[in-house]
Amino acid sequence: MLSTGAAVTTKLSSQHDHNHEHQAVPSDVALRVKALESLLVEKGLVDPAALDALIDAYEHKVGPHNGARVIARAWVDPAYKTRLLADGTNAIAEFGYGGQQGEHMVVVENGPKVHNLVVCTLCSCYPWSVLGLPPVWYKSAAYRSRAVIDPRGVLREFGLDLPEDVEVRVWDSTAELRYLVLPERPAGSENLAEDELAALVTRDAMVGVAKVVAPRLENKHERHT
Amino acid sequence: MNGIHDMGGMQDMGPVQMEKNEPVFHTPWERRSFALRLAAGAWRKWNMDASRHQMELIAPADYLRMSYYERWIEGLTELLVKTGLVTREEMESGKPAPGSPKATPPLTADKVPAVLRAGRPASRDVEVTPHFKAGQRVRARNIHPTGHTRLPRYARGKFGTIHLDHGVYVFPDRNAHFLGEKPQHVYSVRFTARELWGEQAAPHDSVYLDMWDDYLEPA
Numbered sequence: 001m002l003s004t005g006a007a008v009t010t011k012l013s014s015q016h017d018h019n020h021e022h023q024a025v026p027s028d029v030a031l032r033v034k035a036l037e038s039l040l041v042e043k044g045l046v047d048p049a050a051l052d053a054l055i056d057a058y059e060h061k062v063g064p065h066n067g068a069r070v071i072a073r074a075w076v077d078p079a080y081k082t083r084l085l086a087d088g089t090n091a092i093a094e095f096g097y098g099g100q101q102g103e104h105m106v107v108v109e110n111g112p113k114v115h116n117l118v119v120c121t122l123c124s125c126y127p128w129s130v131l132g133l134p135p136v137w138y139k140s141a142a143y144r145s146r147a148v149i150d151p152r153g154v155l156r157e158f159g160l161d162l163p164e165d166v167e168v169r170v171w172d173s174t175a176e177l178r179y180l181v182l183p184e185r186p187a188g189s190e191n192l193a194e195d196e197l198a199a200l201v202t203r204d205a206m207v208g209v210a211k212v213v214a215p216r217l218e219n220k221h222e223r224h225t
Numbered sequence: 226m227n228g229i230h231d232m233g234g235m236q237d238m239g240p241v242q243m244e245k246n247e248p249v250f251h252t253p254w255e256r257r258s259f260a261l262r263l264a265a266g267a268w269r270k271w272n273m274d275a276s277r278h279q280m281e282l283i284a285p286a287d288y289l290r291m292s293y294y295e296r297w298i299e300g301l302t303e304l305l306v307k308t309g310l311v312t313r314e315e316m317e318s319g320k321p322a323p324g325s326p327k328a329t330p331p332l333t334a335d336k337v338p339a340v341l342r343a344g345r346p347a348s349r350d351v352e353v354t355p356h357f358k359a360g361q362r363v364r365a366r367n368i369h370p371t372g373h374t375r376l377p378r379y380a381r382g383k384f385g386t387i388h389l390d391h392g393v394y395v396f397p398d399r400n401a402h403f404l405g406e407k408p409q410h411v412y413s414v415r416f417t418a419r420e421l422w423g424e425q426a427a428p429h430d431s432v433y434l435d436m437w438d439d440y441l442e443p444a
Contacts, residue, residue, distance in 0.1 A: 006319045008302060029295055030254040035319045036302065037257055040265065043321045044328035045310055051260035053337035058259070059249045062341075099344035104391070106413075121233030121377055123277055124293065129344075133259070135247050139293045142242070145235035148379065148432050149422055157241050168418075168430040172233060174375045175411050175435030176273075176347035177391055 006035035058133050066097050067130035067180060068201035071212075072194045074107075075185040085109060088180065092130060102129020102178055108171060109182040110208070115166050116181045117155070117208035119147035120173040127178035131203055138207065148172055158209040181208040188214035226278075226371055227378060229285035234379035234422070258294040262301045267332035270308035273345065274401035278373035279304050347395045349408040355438070357412060361387045362444040365414070365436065373401035376440045380432075384444050385416040388433060396437050409438040 026034075040046045070092055074081040084091040088105035092098060098105075105127060108116040120126065121144050126134040137143055146154050151168050155161070162168065171179045183205040189197060192214075204210035232238070250256045266276070279300040280288075288296065305311040315322055332340060357363055367382040368374075375397050389412065396407040414436045418426035 008316045008319055027252075027254075029298070030252065033254040033257050033261070033298055036298065037261055039311065039315060039319055039321070040261065040305075042327075043311065043315070043325070044330060045268070045305075046261060046264040047330040047333045049334035050264050050330065050332045050337055051257065053334040054260040054263050054341075055250075055256045057337065057341060059256075063249075099342040100340075101344070103344040103346040104348060119233075121379075122230055122375060123280070133249055135244065136251075136293070137241050137243050140241065141232055141235075141238040141289065142240060145232040145238045146241070147233075149234045149236070149426075151430065152427060154241055158243070164427065165429075168427065170430070170432045172377065172432060172434045174377065175391070175397075175437070176394060177411070177413075177435050 006031060006038070008032055008036045008039060058128075062128060063132035064130075064201075064203035064206065065198070066095070066132075067127070067203070067206045068198040069095055070097070070107075070130060070180070071182060071201045071206065072198035074182055075189075075197055076194050081182075084182070092180075097129045100128055101125075102127050104177045105130070105180060106171075106177050107180045107182050108169065110184050110211075112184070113166055114169060115155075115162055115208065116169045116171060116179075117147060117151050118171045118173065118179040118181060119144060121145070121148055122172075122174060125173035125178065127180050129178075130180055131206060135203070155209060158204065160210060181206050183212045186212050186214040188216055226281060226373065227369055228281050229288045230281045231378050233377045255294045258298045258301075262297050264330070264332050265301060265305060265310070267330075267340065268308075268310060269331075270310060271304050272395075272400055273347070274373060274395070274397040275403065276300060276304060277397075278401040279307075281373065349393050349395060349406065351393055351408050353393045353409055355390055355410040357387050357390075357410075357438070357441060357443075359387050359389050363387055363412075363414060363441045364444040365434075366440055366442055368440075370398060372398065374398050376436065377434070379421060380416060380434055380436075383416055383420050385414040385420065385434075388413040388415045391435065394437070396439060398437075398439070407439075411435050411437050412441070414441070 041048055074084050084107050088107040092105050110116055124134055124139040148170050151170050152162060173179060200212050202210055205212045280296045283296060283299055306313055306316060312322060364384050365380045391411045393408045394411045396409055399405050399407045413433050416432050418430035421432060
């Protein structure tokens with residue numbers, strides 16, 4: 001365990017390195033977090049083994065592969081798709097996914113003339129149970145600020161240039177509903193099995209900043225993530 | 226609160242920067258910060274709304290400078306002190322107060338899967354009369370609460386249409402301040418992009434927001 005007695009309350013603002021590079025020496029924030037963990041463990045407020053279990057869950061168990069299975073099922077099973085769009089929470093629970101930041105799920109469907117995009121302008125709400133923890137760009141000021149006022153510009157930065165006749169629907173996650181985009185099944189995927197389809201579905205497609213591309217078409221499209 | 230966190234519609238924040246093959250956490254301290262907040266939350270001394278509001282209270286310049294998990298740690302530190310789990314002196318010394326009893330953590334490793342699976346639903350199984358119904362025209366109230374709210378500035382005063390009724394949920398404007406849950410209906414409300422942003426917006430685009438009854442008035 002760590003040495004104790006380091007102050008936790010130092011303000012971060014004046015001492016932080018902001019470029020997200022990996023650092024050779026511990027940053028001040030790293031020391032502060034160590035001091036906080038040490039204090040909370042010593043006081044019996046948190047169990048270090050529980051911390052390890054929480055980290056393991058989100059690093060190794062929960063992630064976009066969950067959502068991808070849901071999407072692939074919806075593509076091959078019309079009855080499942082109907083359930084998924086009518087009651088996302090219960091349909092997703094059929095896979096055993098739910099709970100923390102997936103308590104109340106809404107699934108929105110993309111089509112040839114409709115494209116859905118998910119954001120949380122006020123913080124960084126995200127459907128953890130099906131996508132895992134959000135990427136840095138989803139939590140960034142750039143994305144949070146512009147997704148609602150300039151969704152087409154944001155999508156172009158992701159390499160997706162939508163024609164004017166496609167209706168863009170932006171979902172701002174202002175309450176406890178969490179949104180998952182059901183992307184269009186790509187042309188050329190007709191002969192793929194459900195698990196092969198799941199392997200095509202990306203996190204970005206389920207947030208709505210990308211489309212799903214079939215394997216033989218993949219090389220023709222520039223992928224940005 | 227008209228704070229920096231309410232970013233929808235701001236401009237000049239730069240391009241969206243994606244990272245290829247991004248790891249779940251970038252540093253060990255991010256891992257620990259994430260887990261500390263969840264584990265400390267298991268004491269149920271605060272709720273999600275209070276936790277969000279605590280991060281909104283970070284000074285605007287600091288908020289913009291900080292990374293996501295730094296805000297978590299900043300918010301967590303304040304919540305621990307505010308709710309009395311840790312004293313200010315303990316935070317400053319980094320050591321438990323001499324003679325203070327050692328607590329038993331509510332969340333142990335064996336309970337983690339069940340706790341994550343259960344989550345903390347914000348819906349409430351109570352009868353509350355909805356004030357609006359699907360298809361109805363509404364206006365988002367032009368209100369500027371100084372506390373926590375989930376009504377973004379960019380939608381205030383704007384006209385929209387009720388898309389659907391999600392059911393009854395805890396009302397964050399009260400819950401964040403430990404003033405009770407005031408459960409009420411939440412609706413998905415559709416605003417045309419042109420109603421929100423004027424003629425510069427694409428003619429058929431729209432933004433959907435989830436809004437509590439108290440945020441809306443008939444139009």
